[in-house]
Structure formats: structure tokens, C-alpha cells
Amino acid sequence: DARVTQTPRHKVTEMGQEVTMRCQPILGHNTVFWYRQTMMQGLELLAYFRNRAPLDDSGMPKDRFSAEMPDATLATLKIQPSEPRDSAVYFCASLRQTQGAGELFFGEGSRLTVL
């Protein structure tokens, strides 16, 4: 059963620490998204990639966040240094495109708590 895999599922860290979240998209999906979900803001798009190239990261605070795809099977989202306001659930999603659009498959999320 193909699915998007995210690690870690839960992370508690202290302010100032570096946090790295990882995502393995579904094999064959060439578009990968990072979303952040909070109660106040809902689901916000942070960045997305196609064929490993970043297409849009305008939703991401550039000073502390970075997103990369070292290879087609791994996407990373790094926060350095982390702050309490970064506490949220971070979702990775990958896309199977059909005629220009398709359904987004989400991972289970990484719940980050920054103390």
C-alpha cells in the first residue's frame, strides 16, 4: 500500500535547537509539498518541489526554514533555530498528476513542539 512516510512523528525540542523533518514521497510521484497546520492558521503551504527542483517557497520563513530534496525519495524540512511559534504539525504530501491535476497524498505528519 503506497503512502507518504514522514519522520519523526513527534518531536519535542527546546528553543534554538535545529529540527529536521524528513519525508519519503510515494514512488513515482514527482511533486512534493510541505504544509504546516495550526489551529489558528489551518493548513499553510510552505514549499513545493517538482522533479526535485523548488518551485515555490514563498510561504516559508527564509531566515530559519529550508527545504530540500537530496534525491527523488527524500524531502527534508529544516528549522534552525527553532522557536516556540514553530510548534505545529508539519505535513508532507506528494502528487500523482493526471492531466495537470491530481489528488494529493498526505503523510501522517510530524508534530513539533518547541519549548
Place this chain on the structure above:
Amino acid sequence: GESVGLHLPTLSVQEGDNSIINCAYSNSASDYFIWYKQESGKGPQFIIDIRSNMDKRQGQRVTVLLNKTVKHLSLQIAATQPGDSAVYFCASLTQGGSEKLVFGKGTKLTVNP
């Protein structure tokens, strides 16, 4: 800018009743719409989609209605079951432009036995 919003943050129904979840969007250029279901502790899961050249699409127990005139779509769930309890999100996309799905805030559906 594009935004998608929901009329009600919560909806409570009795098991067996039909549920209707509404969503409004602001970008008239949006041409693809998706409903997602998110259960507690899980990621959003695709339910059904509809393109702007349609006004109705049916799935298993679910129907999506699209009214482009008033920029409104709804998700109807027939014979709602306890397993339908979740947060439901609508999302919109403009295929000719950015591929960024814009999500609404979500409606929490609670099904009472």
C-alpha cells in the same frame, strides 16, 4: 488573492442523517476543487474532486455540488456514520496558474450515535 473559507466551523448530526458541509471560494479563476477528510492524528485524505466544467459529482455516499455563480461548493454525506466524524477541508486550485492548493480552515463533523 485566492482564499477558501467555510461557513461553519462545527457540524453535529445524528447517525443515519445526511450531512452537508459548505465552502465558499473567492477566486473565480479556480477550476478544480477537492474535499479532504482529516481524522484525529492523521493527515488529510482525499474524498472527492470536481472540475469547474461540472456542477455535481457523486461518489460512494458523498456528493459534491459546485455553484460557480456564487462561488460555493458543498459536500453532502448520505447516511452519516460515526466513522465520518472528522474535520473536512475544501481546497481549490487554478490549473492554469500556480499549483498551490488553497485550503479552507475546516469544518469539524461530529456524528452522534
